[in-house]
Amino acid sequence: MVLYLVGVGPGSLEFVTPAAQKAVKESDLVIGSERALELFDKDGEMLAFDGKNVRKRLEEGVKRAFRGETVSILSTGDPGFSGVLKPVKEIIKRLDIELDVQVIPGISSIQLCAARLLLPWNNADILTLHGRKDDEILKIIDNGRPTILLPSKNPSETASFLIKNGVDPQRKVAICERLSYHDERVMTMKLKDVKNSKFSYMCVMVIY
Numbered sequence: 308m309v310l311y312l313v314g315v316g317p318g319s320l321e322f323v324t325p326a327a328q329k330a331v332k333e334s335d336l337v338i339g340s341e342r343a344l345e346l347f348d349k350d351g352e353m354l355a356f357d358g359k360n361v362r363k364r365l366e367e368g369v370k371r372a373f374r375g376e377t378v379s380i381l382s383t384g385d386p387g388f389s390g391v392l393k394p395v396k397e398i399i400k401r402l403d404i405e406l407d408v409q410v411i412p413g414i415s416s417i418q419l420c421a422a423r424l425l426l427p428w429n430n431a432d433i434l435t436l437h438g439r440k441d442d443e444i445l446k447i448i449d450n451g452r453p454t455i456l457l458p459s460k461n462p463s464e465t466a467s468f469l470i471k472n473g474v475d476p477q478r479k480v481a482i483c484e485r486l487s488y489h490d491e492r493v494m495t496m497k498l499k500d501v502k503n504s505k506f507s508y509m510c511v512m513v514i515y
Contacts, residue, residue, distance in 0.1 A: 308372060308373065308374075308375050308376075308377075308406065308407055309372065309377045309378070309407045309409060310368065310369065310372035310378050310380065310395070310406055310407065310408045310409070311330040311331075311333075311334065311377070311378065311379040311380070311409050311410075311411055312379075312380050312382060312386040312390070312391055312392055312395060312408065312409070312410045312411065313327045313330050313331060313379050313380065313381050313382065313386070313411045313413070314327065314382050314384060314385040314386050314390065314410075314411055314412050314413015314414070314415075315327055315339070315343050315346055315381050315382065315383060315384075315413055316383075316384065316413050316414045316415075316487065317383070317384060317414060317415065317416045317419050317486045317487040318342065318383065318485070318486070318487050318488055318509070319487035319488060320346050321487070322413075322414045322419070322487050323346055323347075323413075324411070324412075324413065324414070326411050327411050327413065328347070330379050330409075330411050331347050331349060331379050331381075332349070333377055333379075334351065334377045334378055334379040335351060335352065335371075335376040335377050335378065336351070336352045336353075336354065336368065336371055336376055336377075336378045336379070337349060337351065337352070337353045337354070337378075337379045337380075337381065338353070338354045338355075338356060338364050338365070338367070338368045338378065338379070338380045338381065339353075339355065339356065339379075339380065339381025339382075340355065340356060340357070340381070340383065341355050341357075342383070343381040343382075343383055344381065346381075354367070354368075361394075362394065362398075365380060365391060365394055365395055365398055366398050366402075368380045368395075369395060369398050369399055369402065369404075369406065370402070372406055372407075373402075373404050373406055380395065382413065383413075384413055384414070384415035384416050384417070385412050385413045385414070385415040386410050386411075386412070386413070387410065387412070388415055388417065388435065389435045389437045389457055392410060395408070396408075416457070416483070416486050416509075416511050417433055417455055417457070417511060419483070419486045419487060420455060420481075420483040420486060420511040420513065421455065423483055423486070423493050424481055424483070424493070424513060426453065426455075426513065428455060430452055430453070431452055431453045431454065431455050431513075432447045432450065432452050432453070432454045432455070433454075433455045434447065434454060434455070434456050434457070435456075435457040435459075436456065436457060436458050436459040436460075436465075437457060437459050438459070439459070441459070441460075441465065441468050442472070444456060444465075444469070444514075445469075445472055448469070448474065448514060453513055453514065453515050454513070454514045455511065455512075455513050456511070456512040456513070456514060457511060457512075458510065458512055461505075461506055461508060461510075462482055462501055462504075462506045462510050462512050463501060463502055463503070463504055463505065463506060465501075465512065466480070466498050466499075466501035466502040467502045469498060469514075470498060470499065470502060474498060475498070476497065476498050476499035476502075477497050477498070477499065478497065478498040478514060478515070479495065479496075479497065479498075479514075479515040480495070480496060480497065480498050480501050480512060480513065480514050480515065481493070481494065481495045481512070481513040481515070482494045482495075482496070482501060482506060482510055482511075482512055482513075483510065483511045483512075483513070484506050484507050484509065484510045485507050485509050485510075486509070486511065498514075
């Protein structure tokens with residue numbers, strides 16, 4: 308009766324930890340997005356979720372772990388940062404059950420972004436806009452520290468929002484796109500250039 312919440316890294320197999328591999332190997336059921344499941348070679352049961360059924364799949368994993376199965380729920384990056392830890396805890400609380408939950412940390416895109424940019428991230432503000440309003444960033448963007456941001460929209464839309472709200476279009480920005488994949492891109496440009504460019508949805512922004 309164990310529920311593993313497994314961080315699987317930013318996307319490439321080389322960033323999946325041995326601890327993550329071990330948890331998945333021990334599991335009767337593995338649940339995750341298609342791109343997370345593709346990282347593992349497993350014969351047992353695997354269930355994919357997407358934006359439409361993620362809550363349903365998470366609840367199924369919780370219930371099956373409660374019934375005695377060993378279950379791994381995969382979280383891109385780390386489960387505790389824009390990952391599955393928060394919604395799983397909410398489900399367990401709503402169901403009013405006790406469960407052995409073990410978090411297997413993963414390497415987040417935030418960490419890899421900072422590494423690629425040689426940025427000491429203990430001196431940075433870190434913010435996710437997933438599930439938050441865009442104006443959250445306006446509260447911290449001018450405090451003198453770099454802001455590492457997981458945007459909820461495409462970086463070009465975030466840049467447009469910032470410029471409309473008085474941020475200098477000449478502001479220096481780094482975009483780390485599709486980190487750890489073969490087509491990874493790390494770009495430094497002005498905010499106005501971010502607004503006029505196209506990017507994958509898999510991006511981390513750093514606003515200097």
